[in-house]
Amino acid sequence: QKEVEQDPGPLSVPEGAIVSLNCTYSNSAFQYFMWYRQYSRKGPELLMYTYSSGNKEDGRFTAQVDKSSKYISLFIRDSQPSDSATYLCANGGGSNYKLTFGKGTLLTVNP
Amino acid sequence: GAGVSQSPSNKVTEKGKDVELRCDPISGHTALYWYRQSLGQGLEFLIYFQGNSAPDKSGLPSDRFSAERTGGSVSTLTIQRTQQEDSAVYLCASSLDPAGALPNSYNEQFFGPGTRLTVL
Numbered sequence: 001q002k003e004v005e006q007d008p009g010p011l012s013v014p015e016g017a018i019v020s021l022n023c024t025y026s027n028s029a030f031q032y033f034m035w036y037r038q039y040s041r042k043g044p045e046l047l048m049y050t051y052s053s054g055n056k057e058d059g060r061f062t063a064q065v066d067k068s069s070k071y072i073s074l075f076i077r078d079s080q081p082s083d084s085a086t087y088l089c090a091n092g093g094g095s096n097y098k099l100t101f102g103k104g105t106l107l108t109v110n111p
Numbered sequence: 112g113a114g115v116s117q118s119p120s121n122k123v124t125e126k127g128k129d130v131e132l133r134c135d136p137i138s139g140h141t142a143l144y145w146y147r148q149s150l151g152q153g154l155e156f157l158i159y160f161q162g163n164s165a166p167d168k169s170g171l172p173s174d175r176f177s178a179e180r181t182g183g184s185v186s187t188l189t190i191q192r193t194q195q196e197d198s199a200v201y202l203c204a205s206s207l208d209p210a211g212a213l214p215n216s217y218n219e220q221f222f223g224p225g226t227r228l229t230v231l
Contacts, residue, residue, distance in 0.1 A: 032217050034217070036222075042225075043115070043202055043204075043222030043223050044222045045221075046220075049217050051217070092217075097142060097144070097167075097209040098156050098167065099154075100156070101146075101154035103152070104154075
């Protein structure tokens with residue numbers, strides 16, 4: 001079993017829709033959960049991260065971790081065409097440098 | 112400021128040839144990472160450098176793969192006798208010392224644009 005499993009998509013939504021992206025993880029030792037966004041032919045860039053469980057909000061983006069079910073979610077409100085990218089979830093631990101990534105979900109937001 | 116840079120951006124080679132991929136991390140970042148991204152496999156960790164030392168090489172897929180870092184800065188990933196299954200995007204990232212991260216904080220790994228390697 002891969003340590004981080006991610007819904008493969010692809011996902012296509014109309015502009016303005018609420019998007020839900022999801023992952024599950026298996027290694028409970030790691031406390032940090034990240035969402036990276038990757039545009040075509042570019043490197044991933046950190047969107048946001050959470051430590052342990054709970055929610056974190058940044059503008060139109062909300063990251064949620066449910067440690068009881070080992071579930072990681074990213075919600076995008078009022079999605080825009082510029083949000084079209086591959087979204088990668090990952091987890092790791094503060095001094096544990098090694099990030100384990102999901103395979104990524106390709107999102108397309110149609111104008 | 113300047114981000115992580117990688118060269119070349121694209122590399123096409125013939126099976127059996129050796130290739131060298133270069134990474135220039137963000138100035139002041141002591142930690143450097145190599146990942147490989149291939150279709151169907153996602154992003155896979157290859158190797159981690161702290162300064163010039165590589166305490167974790169566990170992700171290198173075979174002994175054909177090696178990496179070094181000099182002067183605590185530039186790193187080179189070398190693949191010898193390339194095979195078609197080596198075709199992938201090789202990504203480099205750098206960060207501040209992860210061991211120095213404050214509790215509840217994360218020393219972000221900043222990624223370069225990658226080198227797209229095609230082995231014919």
